[in-house]
């Protein structure tokens with residue numbers, strides 16, 4: 012298990028594509044930049060893996076060689092609170108991602124749980140949990156090791172408040188806590204303004220799921236634009252007009268001795284991932300300076 016905070020991009024950085032890099036080149040290129048995590052995007056997949064097993068294994072080997080921790084973002088076409096056919100296909104999509112995640116040794120499959128639709132929120136959540144219980148037991152029977160990572164969501168229409176994600180993590184055993192801080196900020200109309208706003212969420216997680224879940228969380232981070240119904244679009248770290256500010260999360264990471272994987276979802280993926288890493292390293296250096 013990692014005992015330090017890792018940083019990396021959500022998907023292949025634009026510059027890598029420009030130089031013609033293949034997927035298996037990505038871990039080496041990230042390592043050369045100073046990054047150590049990568050979230051493979053299976054976001055357009057259907058009910059079968061859309062990567063060949065040999066290619067996935069090759070990516071996994073390169074990641075290991077270059078000390079890059081892999082995660083996977085599952086299909087966007089998942090709704091565990093929808094009609095029966097939709098729920099059945101959604102379960103298959105998660106299983107397809109989990110299968111390929113095992114091939115490449117990605118530790119978690121991140122996914123968007125679903126939409127409330129016409130359901131009461133409590134009912135939608137219960138429906139999602141029962142579908143996930145089936146997915147979880149199938150994963151166990153297939154021997155799939157990746158964790159299920161339902162993500163905190165940024166739109167009012169989506170299942171995935173921090174409380175709902177905590178409940179799912181309590182109910183399903185092979186889960187990994189996934190907190191998208193930009194989404195939390197957008198859902199609550201810019202709620203993350205101070206270090207204490209982030210600290211309160213960390214304390215809630217510690218209270219509900221324990222210190223280890225807090226310390227090992229998987230994070231998505233970017234600045235975000237929002238409207239009345241929540242998330243609109245992701246922005247770069249340098250855009251002062253948008254929040255949240257990464258230095259607030261960096262302070263909470265140090266305060267609670269967390270060692271999360273932080274996946275950058277800004278439009279300039281790896282560039283901003285490196286900026287975040289620098290912000291955290293600067294804080295660590297300041298703290299060590301003050302202590303000596």
Ligand SMILES: [Zn+2]
Pocket residue numbers: 084121122123162
């Ligand atoms: Zn996502």
